[in-house]
Amino acid sequence: MENRLIVSSPPFIKTGETAHCLMFDVIIASLPIIGASIFFFGPHALFIMFLSVATAIATEAVIQILFKAPGFKFKPFFYNFLTSDDITVLDGSALVTGLLLSFTIPPGSPFWIPMVGSFVAIAIGKQVFGGLGYNIFNPALVGRAFLLAAWPAQTTSWTTPISWAEWIQSLSLNPHSWMIDGVSTATPLSLLNLQNQLTPLSNLIVGNTAGSLGETSAIAILAGAAYLLYKGTVSWHIPASYVGTAFFFSPLLGENPLFHIFAGGLLLGAFFMATDVVTSPVTKWGRILFGAGAGVLTILIRVFGAFPEGVCYSILIMNGLTPLIDRYTSRTYQLSGEGMSTGGGGVSDN
Amino acid sequence: MDGFLPTFIRRKCAPPTFEQLTRGKSSSRARIPDRVILPLQDAPSAPYETTTQVGEHVRLGQKIGLMGKPPIYIHVHASISGKVEQIGPLPHPLGFYACSVSIVSDSRDERCGFAPLSSTGFGKNKEGEVFEGLKQMGIPLNYSLIHAQRFKVSNLLINATEFEPYITSKHQMIQEHGQNLIKGLQVLISACSARQALILLEKDQAFLIKALKEAAKEVPEVTIRGVDRPYPETAKALLVQKFFSKKFNRRKGSDSRNTMSVDLSSLFAIYNAWFSGTPFTEQLITIAGSAIRDPQNIWVKTGVPLMSIVQNSVRSLSNLGRVTVGGPLMGTPQHYLGVPLIKKAKGIFAAVAFSFDEHRRSRFYKRSPCVKCAKCVDICPVSIVPNIIVDFIDNKQLDDADRWGVLFCVECGLCEYVCPSRIPLLELMKLGKVLLRGEGSLLTRSNLETLSTGGSI
Numbered sequence: 045m046e047n048r049l050i051v052s053s054p055p056f057i058k059t060g061e062t063a064h065c066l067m068f069d070v071i072i073a074s075l076p077i078i079g080a081s082i083f084f085f086g087p088h089a090l091f092i093m094f095l096s097v098a099t100a101i102a103t104e105a106v107i108q109i110l111f112k113a114p115g116f117k118f119k120p121f122f123y124n125f126l127t128s129d130d131i132t133v134l135d136g137s138a139l140v141t142g143l144l145l146s147f148t149i150p151p152g153s154p155f156w157i158p159m160v161g162s163f164v165a166i167a168i169g170k171q172v173f174g175g176l177g178y179n180i181f182n183p184a185l186v187g188r189a190f191l192l193a194a195w196p197a198q199t200t201s202w203t204t205p206i207s208w209a210e211w212i213q214s215l216s217l218n219p220h221s222w223m224i225d226g227v228s229t230a231t232p233l234s235l236l237n238l239q240n241q242l243t244p245l246s247n248l249i250v251g252n253t254a255g256s257l258g259e260t261s262a263i264a265i266l267a268g269a270a271y272l273l274y275k276g277t278v279s280w281h282i283p284a285s286y287v288g289t290a291f292f293f294s295p296l297l298g299e300n301p302l303f304h305i306f307a308g309g310l311l312l313g314a315f316f317m318a319t320d321v322v323t324s325p326v327t328k329w330g331r332i333l334f335g336a337g338a339g340v341l342t343i344l345i346r347v348f349g350a351f352p353e354g355v356c357y358s359i360l361i362m363n364g365l366t367p368l369i370d371r372y373t374s375r376t377y378q379l380s381g382e383g384m385s386t387g388g389g390g391v392s393d394n
Numbered sequence: 395m396d397g398f399l400p401t402f403i404r405r406k407c408a409p410p411t412f413e414q415l416t417r418g419k420s421s422s423r424a425r426i427p428d429r430v431i432l433p434l435q436d437a438p439s440a441p442y443e444t445t446t447q448v449g450e451h452v453r454l455g456q457k458i459g460l461m462g463k464p465p466i467y468i469h470v471h472a473s474i475s476g477k478v479e480q481i482g483p484l485p486h487p488l489g490f491y492a493c494s495v496s497i498v499s500d501s502r503d504e505r506c507g508f509a510p511l512s513s514t515g516f517g518k519n520k521e522g523e524v525f526e527g528l529k530q531m532g533i534p535l536n537y538s539l540i541h542a543q544r545f546k547v548s549n550l551l552i553n554a555t556e557f558e559p560y561i562t563s564k565h566q567m568i569q570e571h572g573q574n575l576i577k578g579l580q581v582l583i584s585a586c587s588a589r590q591a592l593i594l595l596e597k598d599q600a601f602l603i604k605a606l607k608e609a610a611k612e613v614p615e616v617t618i619r620g621v622d623r624p625y626p627e628t629a630k631a632l633l634v635q636k637f638f639s640k641k642f643n644r645r646k647g648s649d650s651r652n653t654m655s656v657d658l659s660s661l662f663a664i665y666n667a668w669f670s671g672t673p674f675t676e677q678l679i680t681i682a683g684s685a686i687r688d689p690q691n692i693w694v695k696t697g698v699p700l701m702s703i704v705q706n707s708v709r710s711l712s713n714l715g716r717v718t719v720g721g722p723l724m725g726t727p728q729h730y731l732g733v734p735l736i737k738k739a740k741g742i743f744a745a746v747a748f749s750f751d752e753h754r755r756s757r758f759y760k761r762s763p764c765v766k767c768a769k770c771v772d773i774c775p776v777s778i779v780p781n782i783i784v785d786f787i788d789n790k791q792l793d794d795a796d797r798w799g800v801l802f803c804v805e806c807g808l809c810e811y812v813c814p815s816r817i818p819l820l821e822l823m824k825l826g827k828v829l830l831r832g833e834g835s836l837l838t839r840s841n842l843e844t845l846s847t848g849g850s851i
Contacts, residue, residue, distance in 0.1 A: 050715050051729045053821035054838070055807035056722040056745060057409060057559060062758040063765050063814045129760070177763030177815070276407065279772065326768040326779060374779050377799040 063176075066321065067136030069277040073268035074143055074316065080251050080261035084205040085151035089257050093146040096158035100142030103166040105133045112175070137176045141165050144184035144316060147258025148309065148356065149191070152203040152228075157195065161187040181363045182320045185356050192356070202254040204229045229254045232307040233352040248306035259309035269315035278319035281331035286314040289339030297347050310342060313355035323363040330366075330373035338362045407773050407812050408623070409723065412560045415682055421566055421691040424706070428499055430697040431484055431734035432470050434459045435492040436843040442493055450478045455506040455673050457530075458495050462845045466537045468529050472497055473675035473695040475504040487700075487719045487726055487733040488839060494734065508671030524585035531667035532674040534737050534844045536654050540586065549638050549653040550582060550591035552661065554602075555624035557806065558721025560682035561741035564658050566691040567678050568595075568602050571662055576609045576616065578665030582656065583615050592637055593618045594625065625775065626724060626806040627740075628837035630655040632776055657738065680741035681707055683722070685714050694735060701731035704744055715747025723807040724838050738842050762815045770809035770819060776802050780809040780819045787826040800826045805838045 081089040105125075109116050113130035125131060142162050149158055165187030173179040191199045204227045231254050232243035247253050251261025258265075272278045287305055294304045304310065309317075318324060318338055325334050338358045345354025434442035443460035452458060452472040459470040476499040483491035511527045525540055540547060554564050568575065579591055593610075595603050597620035610616040625633055634653045659677050666672040675696050682689035687709050694703060700717060708714055718725030719739045735742075770780040778799040786795040803823045810820040827835045840846045 049717055049727070049729050049731070050747065051727040052716075053818065053824065054718070054722070054724055054727070055811050055820065056716060056718065056725070056727075056743070057811060058816070059407075059409075059812055059814070061812075061814045062816070063762055063767075064758060066765065066767060066814060132762070135758070135762075175763065177765045279768070321765050321767040324766070326766055326771045326781060328772070331768075370779075370782065374782070375777065375799060376797050377802065379793065379796050 064135040064137075066277050067140050069272060069275050070140045070316070071136065071143065073271045073277075074147070074258070076264035076267040077147060077258045077261065077312075078143075080264035081147070081151070081257040083208075084251055084260060085203070085257060086206040086208075086211060089151055091155070092149055092151070092153065092158050092257060093143060095155055096146035096149070096162045097139055097142035099159045099162035100138045100145070100166050101133055103163050104138040104171065105131065107167060107171045108133065108175075111171075132176065135176065137170075138166060141170065141183045141187075144258075145187045147312060147316070148184065148188040148256045150199060150202050150255075151257055152201060153198050157191060157198055160194075161191045163187075164190045177322055179322055180366075181360055182317055182323045185317055185360050185363075188356050189360060202229055202231050202234075203227060204254055205252055205260075231255045231352065232303075233346065236303070236307070237346075237352045242300065242303055243307065245302060245306060248303070256309060259312045262306045262311055265311045265315060269311075272315065272319070278315070278321075279328075279331065281328055282319050282324055282335040283314045285332040285335030286318055286339045286342075287311070287335075289336040290343055293340055294343050294347075297343065299343070299347060304343060304346065308346070308353045309355040313338070313342070313359055317355070318359050318362070323366060325366050325369045325373065327370060327373040330369040333369050333373065334362050334366065337365065407769060409559050409808070409811055411556065412682065413556075413562055413565075415560065415689040416562045416566070416680060416691055419690050421570060421678060421693060424692045424694045424698070424703065426474055426499055426501055426503055427695060427698045427702045429476070429479065429496060429699070430473050430499070430695055431494045431496045431699060431732075432458065432473065432697040433484070433486050433492040433494040433734060433736065434461050434470055435486070435494075436461065436488070436736070436845055438490045438492075440845075444481055444493075444495065446478050446481070446495065448478050448481055451500075452476065452478060452497060453504045453506050455508060455675060458497075465541055466845060468534065468537070468845065469532045469673070470495070471532050471673040471675055473697050474499045475502055476500045485730055485733045487728060487736055487739075488842060489726070508673075510671040511668045524581070528585075528664060528667065530673075531663070532737075533660050533663045533667060534674070535656065535660055537845070539654055543652060547586040547652055547654045548589045549634075550579070550586075550588050551630065551633055551637065551653055551655040552579070552591065552593045552658060553625055553627060553630070553633060553655065554593055554595050554658055555621060556596070557624040557626040558723055558725070558741065558743075560689070560743055561680045561721040563678045563680045563691050563740050565599065565602060566680070567658050567662060568606060571665075572602075572605045572609045574665040575658060575661045576606070576613060578661040578663070578668065579610075579616060579656075580613055581664050581668045582661070583613070586654075588615060591616045594621050594633065594637075596620065596624055597622060623775075626804055627657075628724070628804040628806065628841050629775055632804065659737070659740075674737060677735075677737065677739070679703075679735070679739060681744070682741065683744040685709055685744040685746045696737055697734040699732050699734055700728060700742065703735070703742060704731060708744060709746070713746050714744060716743075716745045718743045719842070720838075723811065724805060726838070726842065736842060737844050759816055761817055764815055764817060767814060769812040769814065773808045773812050775806060775808070776804055778802055780823065781817070783826065784817060784819050784822045787822050787829075792826065792830055795826045796830055801830065801835060803827065803837075805836065 108131045113128060117124050145161050145165050146158055165183040169183030169186030170179045235241045243253055249262045253260050273280060290304055290310060291301045294301045325331050341358030341361055342354045345357060441463040446458040453475045456472045457469050458472050461468050461470050476497045479498045480496040484494040486492035556562055556564055583591055603618055603620055606618045638653050663674040676693050677696055678691055678693050680691050685708050687707055716727060718727045720726055721741055722743045725743055764781050783795050783798050783800050800823055807820045813819055824836060
């Protein structure tokens with residue numbers, strides 16, 4: 045033979061899609077949320093998001109250089125950085141984690157809160173387990189849970205949305221005037237919990253309420269979610285069962301279902317946190333169970349728990365149950381021992 | 395960052411069909427090849443018999459040997475006229491040396507005198523004699539099933555959906571010979587006194603469904619059904635369970651064990667054998683792929699070496715990278731183009747050598763850890779969980795892989811096609827099957843064997 049032919053295992057065609065396409069899809073879908081958070085909470089929101097993302101990427105890079113790529117050559121730094129097989133910072137997962145973590149942080153929090161949160165999210169939430177694909181819990185929520193446990197005062201002090209006109213008028217060359225001291229207030233869920241006061245639904249949908257950076261504006265979240273569903277990055281199972289369960293379970297406890305869906309981080313959790321592919325079940329019924337369990341837990345924590353918000357913990361609990369859900373929702377087959385007839389590929393009746 | 399661009403494109407899970415490459419072109423007939431190689435074995439150490447000698451002059455359609463052993467056998471016929479050059483082990487497309495008869499053409503295409511089966515009294519005297527006639531015409535049917543059921547096959551299943559991208563030979567066959575296919579099917583229905591015959595076609599091929607329905611108007615047994623997605627040829631057991639099993643189709647009362655799945659090419663060959671007496675010496679294949687200048691459907695002689703098909707239609711032989719018998723999802727790659735075309739082949743896929751090297755790829759196109767995106771689970775036609783099974787096979791937990799259904803894999807390759815982490819899912823599933831049951835459990839391989847059926851159906 046003058047030319048050699050290539051023999052390999054089929055299939056010989058592949059989609060052009062890679063794992064980091066999924067990550068950048070999430071980034072694109074969160075653009076409206078970024079816009080909404082800047083609109084409602086001012087430039088300080090952008091600062092928090094930047095810090096969170098930068099710390100996440102830096103943490104991942106440092107950990108991978110230290111532990112996963114021992115022979116890493118620093119000399120042509122960026123070339124090696126781009127081409128190394130061991131350092132996978134550029135796959136976008138750290139970016140997504142940092143961004144999603146910043147969405148759960150109050151707008152008025154000090155600068156070190158997103159940094160510590162991102163560090164914990166990447167180091168303890170993800171890299172300890174072996175990196176992308178091996179983590180059990182959603183890293184962003186691990187970071188959020190850590191912050192909530194370690195600094196409850198800073199992570200539960202909320203501010204009202206800013207007024208852009210006042211801010212522009214007060215601008216001067218002094219950097220201190222660039223920051224805004226928002227008026228301290230309570231989130232719609234705390235208002236309900238402590239003062240039994242319902243926030244109007246229109247405020248919740250537009251996002252003109254107090255809350256974490258990314259969770260207030262339902263319109264922005266739904267726009268991003270529509271993009272994710274259109275691209276097929278997430279399947280409809282988890283969000284539908286999550287929101288649906290919350291909608292039908294909250295009236296049983298005497299709550300307003302629409303308020304519970306649009307208040308707090310339920311929509312953000314349903315479309316961006318619970319659908320994290322690594323930590324959610326793979327079978328279709330497993331995904332539906334996962335969403336339903338998270339929905340029930342969220343409402344239970346909100347109504348009976350000490351915290352006004354339960355999205356973070358409900359998703360983390362269901363993340364822990366994911367391998368179990370996978371095991372019990374997949375079809376199992378009889379072992380093909382000696383007793384069974386030959387001719388693999390026959391479909392049995394079970 | 396060169397995997398970044400697909401982010402902005404809406405991705406579909408199902409592979410593109412590339413139908414437009416061959417649509418609207420009528421099939422052509424290939425030139426008479428210089429030589430043909432007719433394998434007498436379809437598995438290593440399978441029984442065979444030759445009825446010709448080296449140096450003998452044979453004519454088209456003359457019997458030159460016997461594949462298999464009575465009662466399960468078929469005759470092998472010369473597909474060109476010429477001189478027998480060699481009888482001995484020659485490379486077979488399934489990757490072993492099979493005893494084959496190599497015939498050098500005299501380019502005259504002399505034919506034997508053919509007598510149609512219908513005029514020779516086949517099927518008039520005794521039950522099952524039609525099958526003897528079909529065996530003598532070299533038509534690949536599931537004879538082992540026919541013998542096991544003592545000619546009582548009550549359902550026929552014809553999967554006319556094109557699962558493979560690029561390959562359109564079944565649709566072309568229906569378009570050009572729909573009437574004849576139904577006539578061949580009628581012969582088969584009356585031969586095994588089947589109660590119903592089900593032809594599956596994609597729903598979006600409304601034109602073909604209409605044409606077939608028109609042709610089958612007078613045959614009450616034939617049902618033409620549109621299905622949502624194409625099914626691979628190896629998924630016979632799945633289709634039988636879906637369309638014939640009592641569990642799913644209680645009213646029909648038919649049993650899946652009495653179902654035989656038939657190829658379209660066999661139906662056309664039955665028509666030819668019954669009405670004109672021509673044995674199976676010609677078949678319709680699609681030749682397509684990035685290396686092919688003009689993708690099209692062509693009628694070629696059975697047993698023609700791949701080289702003589704490929705060199706006429708390829709852009710340039712020097713950058714030919716991969717040639718497979720079958721389509722790009724389930725085909726068998728070839729390392730040597732002197733292998734013959736076998737009867738069950740539906741097409742040839744030839745691709746240029748372009749960025750096949752693993753080390754020259756960006757790291758985003760190399761294997762990375764599973765992110766459990768569950769795209770493989772969503773697309774799997776038999777509803778198993780490929781990513782978890784592959785985890786088990788990687789960790790040598792074969793019992794667990796078995797329990798999660800690795801043996802039910804139909805090797806369609808869709809899981810590996812959609813995998814964004816570039817995990818060789820199909821390769822590992824096949825490895826697991828081989829470790830569990832040996833090479834006989836590989837469906838894509840046994841599906842191409844003439845006398846085997848690819849699974850239990």
